[in-house]
Amino acid sequence: MKRGDTLSGEALTQWPIVAVSSGVLSLQHLMADGRKSIAALYMQGDIIDLRGIANRNRCNLISLGNSEVCRLSPDIFERVASSNPNAQNSIWSNLRQQTFRAIDHSVDMSKKQALEKLASFIIECNYRETSTASGSVVTKIPVRRVDLAEYIGVQPETVSRCFKNLKDRGVLAFKNLSVVTIHDVALLQKIANGEK
Structure with missing residues (x-):
């Protein structure tokens, strides 16, 4: 992906799980009035699970430079996670780290x-x-x-x-x-x- 390339809508519905191999992706949240904000940054090694995101809000994954990603179907992702304990541990560890970053970012945005x-x-x-x-x-x-x-x-x-x-x-x-x-x-x- 090049800077500005976007994954959204149908692409995220069909392939909602994205692993970042290199580069940086942003999760851009679009408000009803047209304003936008970068809600999260994903870097090398991050796994982004956006299943169901289309039902919650308007968002896009946008490449902030040259990035490489691996898009997975939920079936393949679940099969790998359930059959490989090392992959499962890695996935859970990554999701925990993302949760901690989201908490820190929330505090940064509201209080700092x-x-x-x-x-x-x-x-x-x-x-x-x-x-x-x-x-x-x-x-x-x-x-x-x-x-x-x-x-x-x-x-x-x-x-x-x-x-x-x-x-x-x-x-x-x-x-x-x-x-x-x-x-x-x-x-x-x-x-x-x-x-x-």
Whole structure:
């Protein structure tokens, strides 16, 4: 899938289970008045089970860059899960992690200020994909600033200001637009938890 490619409607009804092999997909929720929001982000290794979603609300899965997915029919998915204990454990573990991320994101959206939301997102990225370089932590930010802004509920300019704030405070440095080096993980965690 390329950036902007969408799975929706009939495609999700027929193949409602999607495994993300690479890249990032967003679950975009469409409101009746035309407003939209990124309700969830799915990254490599995530399994997305949207059975019954067509009856609940209007949503689309949208690729936020080059992504590879594996779409499964419910019958095949259930057969694999029931016949393979390792697959079943992996599926349940993945769904638990998604539940925890959804809870954290709900708190971020309802209670946190912009800087705290961004810090929380960076920590989540750090948790999902980490490599260490000379005592610092290198973390990939897998989405564009405009998508990140929509996901955390702020304007793109606010995301840029918050990144600059973290850079100026020595919390992180940019290797490029999509990779940051976190110099002070503890301080980033404190900021995410509301300490200025």
